[in-house]
């Protein structure tokens with residue numbers, strides 16, 4: 310398995326359709342934690358739906374238009390990240406994240422997102438990384454803030470979810486604001 314170390318116990322790695330059964334198990338055991346925030350926590354309900362979800366990202370990856378990664382702690386899948394969108398022509402991408410409750414509070418997602426931002430802005434030369442969240446997701450906002458992002462504004466009633474239309478906050482980090490890994494610490 311190719312992976313990028315996040316800490317001495319945690320790593321970030323590509324998540325692919327062949328891992329559908331493991332991903333389905335992860336979603337099943339974390340569903341109540343993820344479902345208030347993530348639409349796919351409602352639709353990934355077994356190995357087939359997990360494979361279809363991962364295949365969408367495999368297809369997007371083949372088009373250089375989206376990517377999905379798993380986060381492992383001591384070898385166990387405890388979360389993940391994705392480039393929900395990735396548009397090298399426009400120079401814009403959007404990062405999404407999730408963790409099992411027992412993996413929260415250790416900076417795993419902040420570290421993973423920093424690696425992704427370094428790659429998107431540094432290596433791939435994109436101009437802008439976006440982060441979208443509903444206004445009442447304080448933990449998500451805290452990650453965006455920790456990553457040095459700025460809250461651009463609110464898209465009113467932009468997100469149809471669980472029978473409501475929710476506002477969406479858009480946060481961003483621009484290439485002109487980004488400091489490479491070596492210059493951060």
Ligand SMILES: CC(C)(COP(=O)(O)OP(=O)(O)OC[C@H]1O[C@@H](n2cnc3c(N)ncnc32)[C@H](O)[C@@H]1OP(=O)(O)O)[C@@H](O)C(=O)NCCC(=O)NCCS
Pocket residue numbers: 342343346347405406407408409412413414415416417418419420441442443446448449452455
């Ligand atoms: C959003 C979510 C991924 C944030 O998880 P998180 O654990 O708070 O974020 P991180 O992994 O970056 O960890 C940050 C925490 O670790 C702590 N931490 C420890 N070491 C750290 C380090 N080196 N760097 C950053 N934070 C560190 C921080 O202080 C913070 O703790 P606090 O919450 O007590 O202040 C998680 O709450 C989740 O999965 N929620 C459900 C799904 C969801 O909402 N996804 C986002 C949709 S927009």
